[in-house]
Amino acid sequence: MADTRMIKVLISGGLESSLLMGMLSNCDLKIESAPDMTAATEVPGDSGYGAVVASHLSEGDASALSGFLKRCGEPPLILVGKGPAPDYADTLHLDEGISADELVDACRSMALAASGAGADGVFDSRGLVGQSEGIRRVLNVANKVASTDSTVLITGESGTGKELIARAIHRNSPRRNAPLVVINCGAIPGELLESELFGHEKGAFTGAHRARPGRFELADGGTIFLDEIGDMSPDLQVKLLRAIQEKCFERVGATRSIHVDIRIISATNKDLALAVEQKRFREDLYYRLNVIPVIMPPLRERRSDIPLLAEHFMEKLARRTGMEKKQFSPEAMTTMTAYDWPGNVRELENLVERFSVLVDGNTVEKEDLPDHFSSELAGDTAQGVPLYCDVRHGVNFQESVEQHQKSLILQALNESNWVKAKAAELLNMKRTTLVEKIKKMKLEESSTSSAV
Ligand SMILES: Nc1ncnc2c1ncn2[C@@H]1O[C@H](COP(=O)(O)OP(=O)(O)OP(=O)(O)O)[C@@H](O)[C@H]1O
Ligand SMILES: [Mg+2]
Numbered sequence: 001m002a003d004t005r006m007i008k009v010l011i012s013g014g015l016e017s018s019l020l021m022g023m024l025s026n027c028d029l030k031i032e033s034a035p036d037m038t039a040a041t042e043v044p045g046d047s048g049y050g051a052v053v054a055s056h057l058s059e060g061d062a063s064a065l066s067g068f069l070k071r072c073g074e075p076p077l078i079l080v081g082k083g084p085a086p087d088y089a090d091t092l093h094l095d096e097g098i099s100a101d102e103l104v105d106a107c108r109s110m111a112l113a114a115s116g117a118g119a120d121g122v123f124d125s126r127g128l129v130g131q132s133e134g135i136r137r138v139l140n141v142a143n144k145v146a147s148t149d150s151t152v153l154i155t156g157e158s159g160t161g162k163e164l165i166a167r168a169i170h171r172n173s174p175r176r177n178a179p180l181v182v183i184n185c186g187a188i189p190g191e192l193l194e195s196e197l198f199g200h201e202k203g204a205f206t207g208a209h210r211a212r213p214g215r216f217e218l219a220d221g222g223t224i225f226l227d228e229i230g231d232m233s234p235d236l237q238v239k240l241l242r243a244i245q246e247k248c249f250e251r252v253g254a255t256r257s258i259h260v261d262i263r264i265i266s267a268t269n270k271d272l273a274l275a276v277e278q279k280r281f282r283e284d285l286y287y288r289l290n291v292i293p294v295i296m297p298p299l300r301e302r303r304s305d306i307p308l309l310a311e312h313f314m315e316k317l318a319r320r321t322g323m324e325k326k327q328f329s330p331e332a333m334t335t336m337t338a339y340d341w342p343g344n345v346r347e348l349e350n351l352v353e354r355f356s357v358l359v360d361g362n363t364v365e366k367e368d369l370p371d372h373f374s375s376e377l378a379g380d381t382a383q384g385v386p387l388y389c390d391v392r393h394g395v396n397f398q399e400s401v402e403q404h405q406k407s408l409i410l411q412a413l414n415e416s417n418w419v420k421a422k423a424a425e426l427l428n429m430k431r432t433t434l435v436e437k438i439k440k441m442k443l444e445e446s447s448t449s450s451a452v
Contacts (some may be wrong), residue, residue, distance in 0.1 A: 020053060020080065023100035024107070037061035041068040049073075050111030053103075055080040055096075062086045073180045073222075074171060078106055087320045089127045124172055128164055129312045132302035138165060138294060145292045146172035151244070153229075153289045154267040156296025159346030162267040163227065165294060170223040175263055178222030181215045186228030194236055195252045198243070204253025216249060216260050223263040229289065230270035230281065241285045264289070271428045278430070299341040299348065306337045309345060313352040326359060331366040339373050342411065406441050409434070413443070 021033050032049075034040035037057065041064045052075055054065060066086035069077060077088050080103070081096040092106060123143040128135075145152055146169050154162040163182070170180040188196050195204070199214030215224060226232075232240065243249040244264060248257045266289050275281035299306065310328060318325035328336070341347050355364045366374070408427065416422035420438070424431040 020055060020103070023103050024053075037064050041065065049075040051076045051078055051107050053078045053080065053107065055083075057083050057085070059084050070167075071179075071182075073176060073178075074167065076111065078103075085320075087316060123168075125168055126171075128161070128168060129309050130302065130305040131308065132297075132305045134297035134302040135305060138296060141292065141294050142169050143172070145169060145294075147174065149263050151263070151289055151291040152265045152294055153272070153292070154265065154294045154296060155272070156269065157298045157342075157344055158269045159344035160296035160298060161345055162269075162296055163225070165296065166223075166225045166227075166265045166267060169265060170225075170263075173223065173263065175222045179219055180223045180225060181219035182225045182227060183215045184227045186231035190233045190236065193232070194239065197236075198239070198249045198251055199258075200252035201254045204251070208253070211251070214251065216243060216262065217258060219262045220260045221262075223265055226264065226266040228268060229266040230268040230272055230275055232281075234280075234282070237282045237285050241282065241288060244285075244288050274428050299344045303337050306341075306348065307333055309348055310336060310352055313349050314356065317353060317356045321356070323356065324362065326356060326362055326364055328364045329366060332364050332369060335366050335369055335373050405437070406443070409437060409441070410443065413438075 021031070024031050034042075037054070037060075040054075049072055052065075052069060052072075054061075054077065057065065057079075062084040063086065065077075066088055069075065069086070069088060074090065076090045076092065077086070078092045078094060079085055080094045080098060085091065085093070094103065094106060098106075123139060123146065125139055128139070130136075142165055152166075152169060154165055156162055166182075167180065170176060183196060185193060195208075195212070195214065197214050197216055199212050199217055200208050202208060202211045226240075239249065247261070248259045250257055272281055272286055272290070276283045276286050299309075307328075310333070314325050314328075317323075336348075343350075351370075355368060359365075359368050409423070412423040412426040413420075415426060420434055421431050424434040427434065
């Protein structure tokens with residue numbers, strides 16, 4: 001069981017924060033406070049908070065707070081009084097009139113519940129919805145790997161929940177009270193990524209006015225999540241490999257080596273094995289990262305989760321906006337369940353949000369769905385390429401596979417304005433192979449549509 005004296009509580013909320021501070025001043029919790037949310041969220045997100053207490057948030061505060069909570073490993077949130085609330089699963093709302101003892105008890109029990117999660121062998125899969133065979137398999141691996149220090153590589157299409165699983169693994173690991181540091185290797189320009197990862201010394205390059213630690217140092221004792229690892233440059237791949245193998249690295253411009261104790265989880269939506277084959281990704285690094293593979297199945301391969309997820313997002317939105325929860329008509333749900341969801345769970349989440357805003361009345365009807373949902377099923381998309389096949393009545397396998405290929409290629413070409421090199425990259429395919437397929441399928445720019 002966690003030692004309550006080590007539980008830190010971050011307090012924010014202007015004048016109210018001093019009242020809360022007063023209430024907590026004589027208890028045995030270790031308190032840290034901040035005068036307002038801007039100051040609070042500037043605290044490095046690595047402090048192993050047992051709970052975060054906040055009150056009287058503004059709209060802007062609420063979204064800053066949710067970013068902060070993510071950065072520091074998703075501790076429970078206790079909100080005192082009324083006002084906007086971040087969209088956050090582990091939240092306890094308390095009345096303004098709460099007594100000091102009640103607040104201390106709430107902090108203690110929330111923090112203990114969170115830190116005890118996973119310690120009793122029960123995997124804490126908070127916020128992760130799904131009961132399909134596919135998601136169970138993922139959770140089973142995540143559960144086994146959480147207690148170890150093994151390196152994990154999470155692969156899967158965009159929007160399948162890779163980051164969510166990475167967070168769950170960290171939350172259920174013995175490192176859960178230390179930071180989970182996330183870095184998106186694809187979003188940071190190559191020349192900056194090295195200093196982001198490993199830090200730099202003062203004067204290491206133009207603009208380096210101060211020495212700065214990198215994410216590896218910030219993650220010491222915890223987990224680093226290297227997102228979109230497939231986008232890393234070859235040079236940096238060499239440095240990362242060394243950092244993983246020897247658990248040490250140098251800041252840019254430094255000679256002294258730094259040793260850290262971190263667990264590495266990485267993720268990609270690219271086919272890394274293919275990238276290795278095509279010499280775009282180092283084979284030795286691939287094997288180092290891929291010790292425990294976790295493969296996120298696309299949503300179309302776990303259709304039974306679609307209704308559960310749709311309900312979950314609708315409920316979440318209703319909670320956030322205070323509006324009544326909308327229902328789905330059986331026809332709408334059947335159509336949604338049959339749709340292929342190329343953007344996976346993220347696409348579903350966004351669509352549900354659109355429904356909650358745009359649909360009048362309490363029920364989402366089939367007619368409220370975007371046009372391509374039905375046309376895809378009917379097999380009459382502009383390309384004549386149905387993505388969904390109902391195997392119950394038998395299918396021509398070869399033909400369906402070819403149609404699916406055609407659909408993917410057209411989507412990639414549309415996405416890249418028919419720049420074939422870019423489309424080939426999206427498909428993880430050689431440009432020459434793509435050109436050959438385009439010729440064989442007799443695809444022309446005019447044969448595309450913006451649908452799908
Ligand atoms: N099983 C799930 N239950 C509830 N929400 C989910 C689930 N899977 C994904 N989501 C939600 O879908 C969105 C996309 O998930 P996430 O960011 O983890 O995907 P990703 O695989 O990392 O995507 P990308 O490759 O684009 O980075 C998030 O808002 C996440 O909370
Ligand atoms: Mg992601």
